[in-house]
Amino acid sequence: MPSADWKRPSPRLRRARHLEAGIGTALAALVVGGSFALSSAAKGAIAVACVLAGGVLLDVGLQRRVGAWGYLEREDDLLIRRGLLVRRLSVVPYGRMQFVDVTAGPIERSFKLATVRLHTAAATTDARIPGLATDEASRLRDRLAARGEAHAAGL
Amino acid sequence: MTAPEGWHRLHPLSPAVRAGRLTIAFLIIFVPTFAGGGSGGWDAAGHLVVLLVLAALGFVAWLVTRWRIEGAHLRIETGLLRRSSRRFPLSQVQAIDTVRPGLARILGLTELRLRMGGTGGAASLAYLPHRQALVLRARLLALATGAQEDAPEPLERVLVTVPVRRVLGSLALSGPALLLVVYVVATVVGLAHGGSAAHAVAGSAVPVLLGDAVALWRRFNRAYNATIAAAPEGLRVRSGLVETTAETIPEGRVQAVQLVEPVLWRPFGWCRLEVDVAGRVHDRSDERHDERQLRPVLPVGTRAEAAALIELLVPAAPQPRRKPPPRARWKSPLRYRRLAFGYDERCAVATTGRLARIEAWVPLTKVQSLRRVQGPVQRRLRVATLHLDTAGKRVGAAFRDVDDDESLRDLDRLIELARAARRA
Secondary structure (H helix, E strand, O other): OOOOOOEOOOOHHHHHHHHHHHHHHHHHHHHHHHHHHOOOHHHHHHHHHHHHHHHHHHHHHHHHHHHHOEEEEOOOEEEEEEOOOOEEEEEEEHHHEEEEEEEOOHHHHHOOEEEEEEEEOOOOOOEEEEEEEHHHHHHHHHHHHHHHHHHOOOO | OEOHHHOEEOOOOHHHHHHOHHHHHHHHHHHHHHHHOHHHHHHHHHHHHHHHHHHHHHHHHHHOOEEEEEOOEEEEEEOOOOOEEEEEEHHHEEEEEEEEOHHHHHOOEEEEEEEEOOOOOEEEEEEEEHHHHHHHHHHHHHHHHOOOOOOOOOOOEEEEEOOHHHHHHHHHOOHHHHHHHHHHHHHHHHHHOOHHHHHHHHHHHHHHHHHHHHHHHHHHHHHOOOEEEEEOOEEEEEEOOOOEEEEEEEOOOEEEEEEEEOHHHHHHOEEEEEEEEOOOOOOHHHHOOOOOOOOEEEEEEEHHHHHHHHHHHOOOOOOOOEOOOHHHHHOOOOOHHHOEEEEOOOEEEEEEOOOOEEEEEEEHHHOOEEEEEEOHHHHHHOEEEEEEEOOOOOOOEEEEEEEHHHHHHHHHHHHHHHHHHHHO
16 A cells, blocks of 8 residues: 555654653652662662663654554545554444544643544454644544445444 | 333333342241241341332332333333433344343243344343233334334244253363363362362362352353244244243344354364354343353354354355465464465455364454554564454454465455445
8 A cells, every 4th residue: 555645643742752751751760769769879770770761762662653653544444554563554444433532631632632533333443543633633533424424334 | 011102111020030049049038037936026027127128129110110112212211310211223233132030930021132233232121021022022123124013923944953962061071161170180189198288179169169160050051952043034042941041133133153163072073153243242231141252153063053054144155265374383383274264255254263163254244344463473474464343242253364465455355345245
């Protein structure tokens, strides 16, 4: 499938992921460092250094994962690809969509981002697109809803 | 029993049956207390008060529950403080079951359960007099499939009856039975080696064995006297010794079919056939029956019987002829010899299984979405897995470890075929 037409999450998602990785690492460093520092300051410093190194790795991984997300609206279906280690490609026909969700967590909201999630009657369908700009997310939702209406099919 | 405007109530004894085992337990506790008399007057009075309160609660629950058919909907109203009124569109009924626990059978009552598509759960009418339940089921099925409403009960053709001997044999060769054997052996060995070890084993065994016995009993009850019959509206499945159930799976509501051949059953040529219909289990009344495991249509049958049913459920199904490339052996060493797949314009089929052999069919009209998944090991081996998602609870077909390039071609082809099947 040609990669040119694939749309990607907003560049702001990268910054949001940086922030998430940062917050997670800081919390982990605080807890781990604090508990090790009780016995000796040197141990605490080493533990914090380890956690920070882990945090950097996590951040790199998250950034690369953001790069792997993509979606493609075709005539009859929506394609979503994601994943770095485990690569996934989901195909959801518009006619099979039951409903479309737009959600935004606190961090996403502060970056004016939202996640669009498609639901079909199958529980195993796992189709979501994170990190869309809020207005793009609602436009996509409306487009998907309209196409779903046009293609609707029974169970 | 008919209230104004076509509203109906459930049978007045419903709360007692619904309390089920509790009722029996109460009878066992109370009858001796009252018969014994004098020994503890206050005690007996206390029990009596509890009983009266429970009975009153049951009576109120019965009083506020009513149902009626409104055009193409079934409406059930219930609840005193939190009133709930649910409308179930009959056009979305996936299957209709009648369930009769032992107590209900003694009283001549039946629960009617409508399995709905999507997240609608199940509509349950518990309990109705048996005769009324049968008439209502025929009427609801007629409404659901759009047939003549007052058509006579159609004739059925019995396809398979499972002999009790085979049910017992299959249970003896099942997981819970093996667990039982292991525990007995462990206890005997423990005894031979002296007291404390045996006590430890026996002590830990009691709850496990109880659970095990319950599981075995359920399976036995579920498989006992299983009869599968073809009727014009679909497949009818009946079974049960104490609690009897009768399911009707309307034609065209089958999301997936799965044939399982456990390794221990292989010498006898036995297999289990499971049919998945839409509707996820959210309902409390379903949890009680532990339906996380699919109710098999054919709990234990021969291959010939299964083949006949499969032909009925997915006519002219394709054969799984294509194999993954030999290099996939590195990723699925145990499964490789079983992996195969195939599809045509109407249906996809895939086989898998490490010890047991599992073959699954999915009609392409029922495919909800398609997924291609490639893990790190698969990427190195240049293979990928295609999943066909259906609205069923558990069964879906997966083409495992297909060659990388082929998988993309097959994905495109399946998208096309599924679209064509949807439109047909």
